[in-house]
Amino acid sequence: MQAEIEKLIVKFLNRTISNEEEALLEKWLANPVNEHVFHDYVQVHYAISMDCIDDLRLEQSKDRLILPEIEKVRSLDHNVKPKGFSIKPYLKYAAVLLVVGGGILLLLSKANEMENPVEVVSESEVIIAPGTDRAILTLEDGSQINLENDSIYEADGVKASRAMITYNATKGKISSEVQYNYLTIPRGGQFYVELADGTKVWLNSESQLKYPKNFILGETRKVELVYGEAYFDVSPSTEHQGSRFKVVNEDREIEVLGTKFNVKAYKDDINALTTLEEGLVRLDVDDEEFVIKPGQQVDVNKLTHEASVKYVDVASEVAWKDGVFSFKGKPLKEIMKTLSRWYDVNVVFEDKSLETVRFNGVIRKDKKLEDVLGIMKSRKINTYRIENKTIILN
Known part of the structure; x- marks a missing residue:
C-alpha cells in the first residue's frame, strides 16, 4: 500500500481528513481490489469491525450516551453490498469508537488473543489533562522566550506564537556567521517550526532542536536533534542550489536531498529510530552507511552502535504529529x-x-x-x- 494512501486512512479514522483528501480516498476505493485492501487494513491495524464492537462490555459502560449510536451501527445490514463502495459506513464505526470513553479509539490486548475484552470505566476524580502546544525558544544571544498561552514574539524575520515558529529569511542572503536558535519542548508539549529554508519540523514532547537562524546559500543545511523526536518535511535541494540537508543526532548523521522522515532518539531510550516516509535518506553510523527507502526504518543501538534495517508501518510511526x-x-x-x-x-x-x-x-x-x-x-x-x-x- 502506498504511504500516501495509508496517511489518508489514518486521517479518515482520526476524522481529520479534508473533503479533497476524502475524495481521493473514495476514488482509490472505487477499485474492488483496493476495497478489500482497505477492509483488511482497517481491521488489522485498528481493530475496527463489528466483532470488536460486540466485544465491548457495553453493559458495564457508564457512558449511556454512546449506546444508541452503537445500536444504530449494529442495525446496519452488512450483507448487502452498496452500489459503489463508500467509506461513510466506516466513518460511523470510527465515530462510535471515537466517543467511547470520552474520545478514545478501541484499544485491544493482543497478548491474550481477545480473551480479555476492553472495559470502559467511569472517569476518575483525578484529572490529568493532555499536553498542549508549548515550547521554549532560545535565541542566539541566550535569551529565552516562553511560547505558550497567548505569547507572541516577532523580530528580525522570526515570528513565534504559542503553536508555531516561522523564519522568513531574505532570498539570496549570504551570512558569514551562522547563528543558532534552540527550540526546547518540555514534557506535556509539542510544537511546529518552519525553518528559514522552508523545511517543516514537528517536534514531540521532551525534545530539543538546534538549528541555524539563516542558512548559508549553497552550503549544507545542517540541524541537530539534540534529543527527543521530530518529523521533518525537508525543502528540496533543487530549491537551494543543490544544498543537501543533514540532521545530526549524537554520533549519527542523516543526509537527505528532499524528503519526509521521522527521527526518534529520546535520552532514556536505548535505541534511536529513523523512519522514512518519502524520498531517500543516507544514515552514517560510525563507519557504516545505510541508504533506506520509503517504508524502512533504521534501528541503532546507542550503546553498541549496532544497526539494522527493517520495514515498518510508517503511518503508525508518524501518527503522533x-x-x-x-x-x-x-x-x-x-x-x-x-x-x-x-x-x-x-x-x-x-x-x-x-x-x-x-x-x-x-x-x-x-x-x-x-x-x-x-x-x-x-x-x-x-x-x-x-x-x-x-x-x-x-
Missing part, C-alpha cells in the same frame, strides 16, 4: 513511556509482568489520561491508581 498515538503490537512499557511524556506523569509498574503485555490501538492525543487508562483497563491490567502525578499499574 497528526494528533494521534498509534500503537501496533507495542508493549505496555513502551506505551506508558510515550503517554508519560505527553501527560507529564511518572509511571510505576508494581506488576512487572504487565510491562510486556502488547496492545494494538489508536488513541487521540487530546483526551484526559483517565480516559486512556479507563479504556486500557482489562483483566490483564486489574487496577491502577494515581498518586499526585504518578500512575501505578498493578
Whole structure:
C-alpha cells in the first residue's frame, strides 16, 4: 500500500481528513481490489469491525450516551453490498469508537488473543489533562522566550506564537556567521517550526532542536536533534542550489536531498529510530552507511552502535504529529513511556509482568489520561491508581 494512501486512512479514522483528501480516498476505493485492501487494513491495524464492537462490555459502560449510536451501527445490514463502495459506513464505526470513553479509539490486548475484552470505566476524580502546544525558544544571544498561552514574539524575520515558529529569511542572503536558535519542548508539549529554508519540523514532547537562524546559500543545511523526536518535511535541494540537508543526532548523521522522515532518539531510550516516509535518506553510523527507502526504518543501538534495517508501518510511526498515538503490537512499557511524556506523569509498574503485555490501538492525543487508562483497563491490567502525578499499574 502506498504511504500516501495509508496517511489518508489514518486521517479518515482520526476524522481529520479534508473533503479533497476524502475524495481521493473514495476514488482509490472505487477499485474492488483496493476495497478489500482497505477492509483488511482497517481491521488489522485498528481493530475496527463489528466483532470488536460486540466485544465491548457495553453493559458495564457508564457512558449511556454512546449506546444508541452503537445500536444504530449494529442495525446496519452488512450483507448487502452498496452500489459503489463508500467509506461513510466506516466513518460511523470510527465515530462510535471515537466517543467511547470520552474520545478514545478501541484499544485491544493482543497478548491474550481477545480473551480479555476492553472495559470502559467511569472517569476518575483525578484529572490529568493532555499536553498542549508549548515550547521554549532560545535565541542566539541566550535569551529565552516562553511560547505558550497567548505569547507572541516577532523580530528580525522570526515570528513565534504559542503553536508555531516561522523564519522568513531574505532570498539570496549570504551570512558569514551562522547563528543558532534552540527550540526546547518540555514534557506535556509539542510544537511546529518552519525553518528559514522552508523545511517543516514537528517536534514531540521532551525534545530539543538546534538549528541555524539563516542558512548559508549553497552550503549544507545542517540541524541537530539534540534529543527527543521530530518529523521533518525537508525543502528540496533543487530549491537551494543543490544544498543537501543533514540532521545530526549524537554520533549519527542523516543526509537527505528532499524528503519526509521521522527521527526518534529520546535520552532514556536505548535505541534511536529513523523512519522514512518519502524520498531517500543516507544514515552514517560510525563507519557504516545505510541508504533506506520509503517504508524502512533504521534501528541503532546507542550503546553498541549496532544497526539494522527493517520495514515498518510508517503511518503508525508518524501518527503522533497528526494528533494521534498509534500503537501496533507495542508493549505496555513502551506505551506508558510515550503517554508519560505527553501527560507529564511518572509511571510505576508494581506488576512487572504487565510491562510486556502488547496492545494494538489508536488513541487521540487530546483526551484526559483517565480516559486512556479507563479504556486500557482489562483483566490483564486489574487496577491502577494515581498518586499526585504518578500512575501505578498493578
